[in-house]
Amino acid sequence: MKAKLKKIGVLTSGGDAPGMNAAIRAVVRAGIFYERTVIGIYEGYNGLIKDGEYFKEMISKDVSGILNKGGTILRSARSDEFKTEEGMEKAWQSIQKAKLDGLVVIGGNGTFTGAHKLGIKYNFPIVGIPATIDNDLVGTDYTLGYDTATNTAVESIDRIRDTASSHNRLFFIEVMGRDKGFIALRSAIATGAETIIIPERELSIDRLEQILDYGTNNKKTSNIVIVAEGAGGAVKIANELEERTQAYDTKVTILGHLQRGGSPTCFDRILASRLGVLAVEGLMKGERNSMVGLINRKARFTPFLTAINGEREIDEELLRVDSILSI
Numbered sequence: 001m002k003a004k005l006k007k008i009g010v011l012t013s014g015g016d017a018p019g020m021n022a023a024i025r026a027v028v029r030a031g032i033f034y035e036r037t038v039i040g041i042y043e044g045y046n047g048l049i050k051d052g053e054y055f056k057e058m059i060s061k062d063v064s065g066i067l068n069k070g071g072t073i074l075r076s077a078r079s080d081e082f083k084t085e086e087g088m089e090k091a092w093q094s095i096q097k098a099k100l101d102g103l104v105v106i107g108g109n110g111t112f113t114g115a116h117k118l119g120i121k122y123n124f125p126i127v128g129i130p131a132t133i134d135n136d137l138v139g140t141d142y143t144l145g146y147d148t149a150t151n152t153a154v155e156s157i158d159r160i161r162d163t164a165s166s167h168n169r170l171f172f173i174e175v176m177g178r179d180k181g182f183i184a185l186r187s188a189i190a191t192g193a194e195t196i197i198i199p200e201r202e203l204s205i206d207r208l209e210q211i212l213d214y215g216t217n218n219k220k221t222s223n224i225v226i227v228a229e230g231a232g233g234a235v236k237i238a239n240e241l242e243e244r245t246q247a248y249d250t251k252v253t254i255l256g257h258l259q260r261g262g263s264p265t266c267f268d269r270i271l272a273s274r275l276g277v278l279a280v281e282g283l284m285k286g287e288r289n290s291m292v293g294l295i296n297r298k299a300r301f302t303p304f305l306t307a308i309n310g311e312r313e314i315d316e317e318l319l320r321v322d323s324i325l326s327i
């Protein structure tokens, strides 16, 4: 490995995701393993702008005992200031002052949009680790946090099913996913939900009513409809159905931020560990302006712009399986 790139910064930005801590640990330990200095930057791009106490050298002990913790020890932010010319210039000043040679950013869409601009404007090496429960990036089969969030959703939906079947009720359950239905689809298959409403596939109220009536005719004692947050909102859809028919005793549950917390699954811990090591090794080999991911279990570096602008398609086969099995 090249001896240059002696000092690497690491930050987490955007919505936190389970597995971020495991990724921080991997970056810090891989950096130390390769005899690099690693600087933890607190509060994402806000900390990068603010400098001073927001920069701290990380030693191995600093990342002990965090592998299994949700959230991010470096904390996170969605920085509006960083989006301005002045904010980005301040961030660049901090980078120079700290004598950083490269940066690992852990986050999703917004994080990589900022990283792309910063890296291009100042010709500075940045590698990203995909971490968002939404799984909405191109260039990796799975983003950090998605597996954990889906498991959390599944556990919650199973619980709701218990009460729904006891009362013959229809539940609309809203799961996260700003623009995409990945959490919705997987959790629907895993819980046997009656149907899903996601941004990628339209479902008319007519069709929804048909599906529910079909289940009732087949003696179903409860109905679960999973609504992805980006598909218009569970409350609105429940109201629309209730305007059409009073046949169902309807409740709405919004799972919300509980999907973002909690201890990462084994899958997310291993993914985070692999991507952390790969990100540091990538930077050392001259990777820049790109996100590291795993596609078919193989490491891939994808340019930030492709990762954020590419269209991540929903899995048609999973959709088919879902509709076959939910009758």
Ligand code: F6P
Pocket (backbone or CB within 6 Å): 014, 015, 016, 078, 108, 132, 133, 134, 176, 177, 178, 229, 260
């Ligand atoms: O990080 C992804 C995500 O959880 C989306 O699913 C959701 O739309 C958004 O973040 C919520 O963001 P915030 O916590 O800033 O309200």
